[in-house]
Amino acid sequence: MVDEIEGLPVRARSSRRSRAGPTISDVAREAGVSLMTVSRVMNGKTNVREETRERVQSAIKALNYSPSMAARNLAAASEIRIGLLYSNPSAGYLNEFLVGSLDQASRANVQLVVQLCERPEERAAIVQRLVEGGVDGVILPPPLCDADAIHRFLQEAEIPAVVVASGRPPAGLSSVSIDDRAAAAAMTRHLTELGHRRIGFISGAPDQTASALRLQGYGDALSEEQLASEPELVVQGLFTYRSGLEAAQRLLALVPPPTAIFASNDDMAAAAVAVAHRLGLDVPGDLSVVGFDDAPQATTTWPELTTIRQPIADMSRAAVQLLVDDIRTVRDGRSPSPRHTRMGFELVLRQSDAAPPA
Amino acid sequence: MVDEIEGLPVRARSSRRSRAGPTISDVAREAGVSLMTVSRVMNGKTNVREETRERVQSAIKALNYSPSMAARNLAAASEIRIGLLYSNPSAGYLNEFLVGSLDQASRANVQLVVQLCERPEERAAIVQRLVEGGVDGVILPPPLCDADAIHRFLQEAEIPAVVVASGRPPAGLSSVSIDDRAAAAAMTRHLTELGHRRIGFISGAPDQTASALRLQGYGDALSEEQLASEPELVVQGLFTYRSGLEAAQRLLALVPPPTAIFASNDDMAAAAVAVAHRLGLDVPGDLSVVGFDDAPQATTTWPELTTIRQPIADMSRAAVQLLVDDIRTVRDGRSPSPRHTRMGFELVLRQSDAAPPA
DNA sequence: GGCCCTGATGATACCGGTGTCAATAGCCGA
DNA sequence: TCGGCTATTGACACCGGTATCATCAGGGCC
Structure with missing residues (x-):
């Protein structure tokens, strides 16, 4: 705008070319081969003679060439945009999740659109807007991984999606999760091995399917030890700090009180x-x-x-990759078969556990 | 590959074109104008007759057209990638920061590369790799906003950067911050108004310039009230929970102990x-x-x-915008004049403060 | 030795936009 | 009434890659 005040191009000096880096033709010239050969090397195609490949690669290194995403996307018609919907952002979780997704997205050359989706009644509308805006697939971390309204909409629109950490992934969607049940069992077993016999449990939000799995895992370990699971020892929580306060108060008011409390997440444990x-x-x-x-x-x-x-960053990385694969499959005209990736968990021992008082 | 088994194109139905949406030529045809006219309308150029503009716009709406980022970037040679370096991730801060940056980045049609940069000795190397990888500018949230090694490298490489929440932005770089000194003074004043006279202060990490400002603000408010600032009431912290524990122990061991503690961040306050x-x-x-x-x-x-x-998300949004402007300026061949944006803060009253005991 | 086939490489047409410049039409003053 | 000027519009090259198909050299086989 302001450059045209005089009706003349004020800045004539910069040609149309402004990108600093070398292009594929520079590399081709340097290596004495054609464009296509460079392109083949860049994409790891096999039908290039080893000697040629090496010459190209040293040219790439010499010029410090890196391909333009824009051109690559345009030519390959492979521009992919994926939406990451989040809600109820437990800061730490979301944070790690974002870092992992971003990393994988940039690695896979994919654009990530991050969108807050707070109120349940706007969920469908937000997803719709996202899809209309050209998003090719959606990632659903908890708690949205269990939002039926979103699943239905995506299914109708035939948009691929990946749910993360859902206890019961809906049919047709890929998923990434850990074995919540086994993890909760492992933790409970750790407590019984320390000698605890009266273990309180604060469960997670009932609308998240992972909550039930964690509760089951707790039950599994207790029955292994022949310990009856007393109903009064299990208190409903909502994954929030505040709900943890109330749940813990109820547990510690029991007579006799439990000697250990296993909370379904760290916020409630801190409470x-x-x-x-x-x-x-x-x-x-x-x-x-x-x-x-x-x-x-x-x-x-x-x-x-x-x-x-939980390896949250790795899980989100895996989710992005799964989704990208699904999107490519759909674009090829085939229909994706949902895959379920299960990642490992780890019991981290710190200072909040010990044998029960004598 | 597999499509060529027969030597014939197996799937003739999909041409090379796989992108779902309509293109600019579809719109042009629909509206009965040329490509360029549509392009002009899309970019809000002024030299288009009102009637033409409307015809184009209704064609756009009718076809639900949205332009391809890839093509746009490629043609305009305006592909911008900005690096976001982070370290020592106080999860909550980073999280809000990321959400804000991502939002603005997608709005401004810019690619964001998020990079962890933990150990001080690798900082320069990481920045170098980033720049060689084609990053056009860098955003430095705390604590990296005060990392001299990074500043020097960027200055030499002539890469624009924006520092966020630095107490003393280096010459030549744009910055976004709040008035830490005024904010700390406001908080201290709040405590004196409640009646506190002996207020302990846990300062922030000494290598972060904002720490000094917060301490100054504390001092400002005390002298307004004619209260001597006693050295024993100011204890060095490091912004970490652990350092907060130690600092608080020292403060509460004083005789008489302070009736209030003002910690330079929430982690230390929680401690x-x-x-x-x-x-x-x-x-x-x-x-x-x-x-x-x-x-x-x-x-x-x-x-x-x-x-x-602190309006962290807004600050990161502003930082992205500032950086994009700077990068564009540099690409135009002009040299950017650093701008400093100062955002407002807010005193949030909750339940951890009250009048001193009688 | 000639033929067919295979693997490596190159030429060229795109992908979907934007910049440049030319062409055209409408307006003004002389 | 005519030349000059501006506002509007269009034609076309180009951005930097990839896909397709043609070309070419060499090897196996009859």
Whole structure:
């Protein structure tokens, strides 16, 4: 706008070319081959003589060439945009999730659109807007991984999606998760091995399918040990700090109180610690408290929480890759067969657990 | 590949074209104008007759056209990639920062490369790799906003950068920040107005320039009230939870102890609360504790923290925009004049502050 | 030795936009 | 009434890659 005040091109000096880096033709000239050969080398095609490949590769290195995403996308008609819908952002989780997705997205040469989707009633509308805006696929981290309204919409629109950490992935969608049930069992077993016999459990939000799995895992471990699972020891939580406060208060009001509390996530575990301190209990001397997720919360609390570590960044990386594969499959005219990736978890021992008081 | 088994194109139906949406030529045909006219309308150029513009716009709406980023970037040679370097990820901060940057980046049609940069000795190398990888500019949130090694490298390479929340932006770089000094003064004033006279201060990491400003603000407010600032009331922290624990212990061991503690961030404030509880003190009944940042930590602790809210997402949005402008300026052959954006802060009152005990 | 076939390489047409410049039409003043 | 000027529009090259198909050299086989 402002450059045209005089009616003349004010800045004539810069040609149309402004991108700094070398192009594929520069490399081709340097290596003494054609464009296509360079392109083949860049894309790892096999039908290039080894000697030629090496010459091209050293030319690439010499010129420090890196291909233009824009041109590549345009030519290959492979521009992919994927939407990442999130809600109820437990900061730590979302943060790791974002870092992983971004990393994989840039690696896979894919554009990521991150979109907040808070109120349940606007969910369908937001997804619709996203799809109309040209998004080719959607990633659903918890809690949206269990949002039926979104699943239905995507299914109708025939948009691929990947759900992460859902306890019961809807038919037709790919998923990435850990074995929540086995992880919860492992943690519970850890507590029984320390000698605990009365273990309180704070469950997760009922609208998230992973919650039920964690509860089942807790039950599994108890029955292995021939311990009856007493209903009063299981209290409903919502994955929020506040709900953890209330749940812990109820558990610690029991007579006799549990000697350990296993919360379904770290936020609620931190809340349980706070309640215990307020009641004058020492953690872990008088009460062990353990969590789930290994959120940042776990180490910014005192004592630091023993918890289950989920490889969140790796999970989101895997989700992006799965989704990209599905989108490519759809574009080829085939229909994708959902795949389910299960990642490993890890029991992280810190300072919030100990043997029960004598 | 597999499509050529017969030597014939197996899937003739899909031409090379796989992108679903209509292209600019479809719109041009529909509206009965040339490509360029559509392009002009899309880019809001002024030299298009009103009637033509309307015809084009209704064609756009009719076809639900949205332009291809790839083609646009390629043609305009305006592909911009900006690097976002982070370190020491205080999850909540980084999270909000990422969300804001991503939002603005997708709005401005810019690619964002997020890169962890942990150990000080690799900083220069990482930045170098980023720049060689084709990044056109860099955003430096705290604590990297104060990393001299990075500044020097960028300056030499003539890569634009924007520092966020630095207390003393290096010459030549644009910056976004809040008035840390005024904010700290406001918080301190709030405490004195509640009646506190002995206010402990936990300062931030000494290698971050904002720390000094917050300390100055604390001092400002004290001298307004004619209160001497006693050296023993100011304890060095490092912005980490652990450092907050130690600092709070030292403050509460003073005789007489302070009636309020102002921590330079929420992590340390949460630590101060934990120490107070462990000593059997009620917060805020016996001791007020306030923080800075309004990190998620502030509301996932008990009691919830009174703190200073920084508009982190807005700051990162602004940073992206500033950087994009600078990059465009450089590409035009002009040299960018650094701009400094200062955003507002907010005193958020919650439950961790009260009048001093009688 | 001639023929067919295969693997490596190159020439060229695109992908979907934007920049440049030319062409045209409408308006003004002389 | 005519030349000059501006506002509007269009034709065309070009951005930097990839896909397709042609070309060419060499090897196996009869």
